[in-house]
Amino acid sequence: MPAYNSMFNEDPSIPRLIGNVPLLPLRTKTRGPAYVLPPPNPPLPATESPDPDSESYDILDEVLSLFRANTFFRNFEIQGPADRLLIYGILFVSECLGKIRPTHGVRDATKEVMNTALDNNFSIPGDPGFPLNQMYEPPQDRQDAEQLRQYLSQVRQELATRLLARVYDESEDGKPSKWWLSFTKRKFMGKSL
Numbered sequence: 001m002p003a004y005n006s007m008f009n010e011d012p013s014i015p016r017l018i019g020n021v022p023l024l025p026l027r028t029k030t031r032g033p034a035y036v037l038p039p040p041n042p043p044l045p046a047t048e049s050p051d052p053d054s055e056s057y058d059i060l061d062e063v064l065s066l067f068r069a070n071t072f073f074r075n076f077e078i079q080g081p082a083d084r085l086l087i088y089g090i091l092f093v094s095e096c097l098g099k100i101r102p103t104h105g106v107r108d109a110t111k112e113v114m115n116t117a118l119d120n121n122f123s124i125p126g127d128p129g130f131p132l133n134q135m136y137e138p139p140q141d142r143q144d145a146e147q148l149r150q151y152l153s154q155v156r157q158e159l160a161t162r163l164l165a166r167v168y169d170e171s172e173d174g175k176p177s178k179w180w181l182s183f184t185k186r187k188f189m190g191k192s193l
Helices: 059-070 081-099 106-118 142-167
Strands: none
Touching: 059 081, 059 142, 081 106, 081 142, 106 142
């Protein structure tokens, strides 16, 4: 059984590619270069994603919905540019889950995960420390590299916010969901960011 690929691969109007990473629109309040999608109507709780057919559904909703299923795969066939963003998102979610301890309350986990998301000292495709350089093309010039870094920073911040809302969704005791934390030891494709 193959891994689940992104439904955004079929989107004929990918706005811009830097290297081979698409700058897809996001439903976010975080500042950055991404085109902002409208909020869902009627409004949804932070723990839920809009329907995939909705205009508010974005790649980050897809990352969170496919994370648990795709984490079990060691191989992933890239079928389009959106898959590269899906891979990056899944690896970032894994990194964030690794920062959350079972004893962490919401405040401690938010501090750890948001520090990881806000850290601007992360590798992008083309950097020597980036773990998937064989699958990603580097940006053409320094301006593209900076725009890609800003976009991935925006992705990281929004993904961290949505992940925290889901990990601490139904916990009256303030503890993280064991169901999400059970994936902390798994490495998608045997890689980590």
